[in-house]
Structures are given as structure tokens and as C-alpha cells.
Amino acid sequence: MDREVELREFVSARGAALSRAAYLLTGDHQAAEDLVQDTYVVLVRRWQKSGTVDPEAYVRRILYSRFVDGWRRRRLLELPWxxxxxxxxxxxxxxxxxxxxxxxxxxxxxxxxxxxxxxxxxxxxxxxxxxxxxxxxxxxxxxxxxxxxxxxxxxxxxxxxxxxxxxx
Structure with missing residues (x-):
């Protein structure tokens, strides 16, 4: 099967789960969408090279790494609740x-x-x-x-x- 077709099938099958996990991480729908989008950008760039790597673990690693790294870069202000x-x-x-x-x-x-x-x-x-x-x-x-x-x-x-x- 073509790697591009595999990528599309994987994203359509796991997209909702990734979005839910991103929302739990960020606590904000827009930030979650941005995090998933950033994850997809990295995934698409690296997909051809990923070869036989388990795509589920691979994309999860990207998602969580992008979240932690992004937080370090931005240091968002904490608002009182x-x-x-x-x-x-x-x-x-x-x-x-x-x-x-x-x-x-x-x-x-x-x-x-x-x-x-x-x-x-x-x-x-x-x-x-x-x-x-x-x-x-x-x-x-x-x-x-x-x-x-x-x-x-x-x-x-x-x-x-x-x-x-x-x-x-």
C-alpha cells in the first residue's frame, strides 16, 4: 500500500482520539486543534521516513513532545479560576x-x-x-x-x- 494512503487512513481513523487527548492536555479546544495540527505537520514531514515504526506510538510521541516543548517556549500566563x-x-x-x-x-x-x-x-x-x-x-x-x-x-x-x- 502506498505510504500516502496509509497516512490518510491512519489520520482518519485516529484523528478523533488525538483531538481528545490534545484537549485533555491543553484544556482548550482551539489550543487542542493547534496542537493536533502541529502534530500532523511533523507527522507528514516524517511519514515517509518512519518505515515500519508503529504509527500509533509514533504520532503519540510527537503529540506529547510538541505539547511539552510548546509549553516551554510560550510560558503562558496562568489565569485565576x-x-x-x-x-x-x-x-x-x-x-x-x-x-x-x-x-x-x-x-x-x-x-x-x-x-x-x-x-x-x-x-x-x-x-x-x-x-x-x-x-x-x-x-x-x-x-x-x-x-x-x-x-x-x-x-x-x-x-x-x-x-x-x-x-x-
């Missing part, structure tokens, strides 16, 4: 408030910490797969994931406690 109003537990407004609070806490993590949490818990990758995606060692994945989770517990203890309780 308003606290959601007090709402009764169990209603949709409360759940939405928790999601907003959690999203704000994720935005306060470093790009690498956010990338690790998305890879490990959203994309459900193993430590070895996450390490390969970010080009770091599995031990770094373990330690930085632990640090990121601890930081989330400090930022939003009630929401994380509810989440951890629902997981068990």
Missing part, C-alpha cells in the same frame, strides 16, 4: 462543578505531569508505554505520576477523594 458555587452532592450541577474544579487543578500541573496523567489514566497506557511516548524512563514515569497525583490531592482534595472512592 473562580470557585464553583456550593451545590448539593449528587446533582448534575455539582458534578459539573467538580469537573470544572478538577480541570482547573489539572491546568495548574506542569505540562509533563499533565501528559503523564493523560497517558496513564485516560489513554490507559502502561508505565513502559508512557515512558516510550515521552522518551523518559519507566522509573521517571512512576515517580512523576506519584508527584502529579499528590499535587492534585493538594489542589482539590475533595474531588480527588471522590474520584478515588469511585475507582475502588
Amino acid at each position: 473562580a470557585s464553583p458555587p456550593e451545590t448539593p452532592v449528587g446533582d448534575e450541577a455539582g458534578a459539573a462543578g467538580d469537573r470544572l474544579t478538577f480541570a482547573a487543578a489539572l491546568a495548574r500541573l506542569t505540562p509533563k505531569q499533565r501528559a503523564l496523567l493523560v497517558l496513564r489514566f485516560y489513554e490507559d497506557l502502561t508505565e513502559a508505554q508512557a515512558a516510550a511516548a515521552l522518551g523518559i524512563s519507566p522509573n521517571t514515569v512512576k515517580s512523576q505520576t506519584r508527584v502529579a497525583l499528590q499535587r492534585l490531592r493538594e489542589l482539590v482534595p475533595d474531588v480527588v477523594a471522590e474520584f478515588e472512592g469511585a475507582e475502588s
